[in-house]
Amino acid sequence: MGVFARRVAHLADVTAVTGPDGASVVYRVTGALFFASSNDLVGRFDYAGDPGRVVVDLSAAHIWDASSVAALDAVEAKYAQRGKNVEIVGLNEPSSRIHGSLSGELAGGH
Numbered sequence: 528m529g530v531f532a533r534r535v536a537h538l539a540d541v542t543a544v545t546g547p548d549g550a551s552v553v554y555r556v557t558g559a560l561f562f563a564s565s566n567d568l569v570g571r572f573d574y575a576g577d578p579g580r581v582v583v584d585l586s587a588a589h590i591w592d593a594s595s596v597a598a599l600d601a602v603e604a605k606y607a608q609r610g611k612n613v614e615i616v617g618l619n620e621p622s623s624r625i626h627g628s629l630s631g632e633l634a635g636g637h
Contacts, residue, residue, distance in 0.1 A: 539564040539588065541571040551580035561591035565598035574605045581606055586617025596629040 539558035546552065554572060558564070572581075583602065590596060603613045618626055 539568060541568065543573070543577075545578070550578050551582065552577050553582040553584055555584045555587065557587040558589075559591060560585075560588055560595035560598070562594040565592075565594040568595070568598045569601050569605075572602055572605070574609055574611075577606070577611065579611050581611055581613045583613060583615045584617045585615060585622065586619075588617075588622070589619060590622035590625050592625075593629050596626050599626065600630055 539556065539560055541554055541556050543552055543554050552573075556568070560568065583599070590599075599615060603615075606613045615626070
């Protein structure tokens with residue numbers, strides 16, 4: 528399992544596009560989000576440099592476990608500490624169920 532996890536940990540990718548007005552940024556996350564990729568996910572955002580509105584688009588990603596939900600919670604918390612608003616969009620049905628049931632319940636995960 529460890530070799531597999533290391534190989535697929537980098538299959539999740541994050542790209543950022545700032546809106547034309549500079550007031551928002553959309554991060555498009557693609558790939559599988561699970562314990563091996565979730566730590567990397569938290570470090571892929573520009574918390575200090577981003578504008579006040581941040582959209583995390585997960586329409587091309589899939590949440591597999593609680594560590595991914597904890598990572599997304601950590602991303603939201605880091606932006607909130609800077610007074611910035613985060614919107615998570617594009618969750619598929621299974622990912623939405625996992626996120627909905629665990630988000631906010633995993634304090635201290637990241």
